[in-house]
Amino acid sequence: MAHLLREVGLDFVASAPVRHVFAREISTPPEPVFRAIAEDVPGWAEWFSAVTLARPLDDGARREVRLRGGTRFEETILAAKSPEVYAYRVDVTNAPGARALVEEWRLAPAGTGTRVQWTFAADGTAPFRFTVGLARAGLGRAFRNAVTSLDRRLASGAR
Numbered sequence: 001m002a003h004l005l006r007e008v009g010l011d012f013v014a015s016a017p018v019r020h021v022f023a024r025e026i027s028t029p030p031e032p033v034f035r036a037i038a039e040d041v042p043g044w045a046e047w048f049s050a051v052t053l054a055r056p057l058d059d060g061a062r063r064e065v066r067l068r069g070g071t072r073f074e075e076t077i078l079a080a081k082s083p084e085v086y087a088y089r090v091d092v093t094n095a096p097g098a099r100a101l102v103e104e105w106r107l108a109p110a111g112t113g114t115r116v117q118w119t120f121a122a123d124g125t126a127p128f129r130f131t132v133g134l135a136r137a138g139l140g141r142a143f144r145n146a147v148t149s150l151d152r153r154l155a156s157g158a159r
């Protein structure tokens with residue numbers, strides 16, 4: 001059953017009760033990485049294996065995302081500053097116990113490539129927070145695999 005989450009802003013990334021921060025350097029420069037993350041929303045299903053569907057809504061101001069296992073999100077874009085930051089807030093989800101979720105992607109030049117940092121910030125019921133805490137290793141693995149896949153995809157010339 002889908003439920004509405006609390007409206008939070010970008011500042012939630014720093015203040016959330018549960019925060020997971022992951023980073024990885026890739027060979028692709030920041031601009032194409034930003035375009036893939038922020039502008040090619042349907043392309044997420046090609047490089048982020050947990051994503052089965054991603055589509056922009058309201059001329060790109062919002063997104064719908066579906067994950068393997070059936071989790072669904074409706075999101076509002078909080079920041080899209082090329083090529084530095086892309087962030088979104090989950091407004092509606094079927095994830096039980098969630099009260100607030102924000103994800104932030106920060107990009108910084110790293111030599112000729114990019115340092116990609118992903119922050120997963122969450123709040124919810126005590127069981128939800130506990131479960132998200134336990135999920136840290138899996139989220140980190142999913143991030144590393146996704147960013148590596150994105151780097152390969154961009155190096156091959158795919159949009």
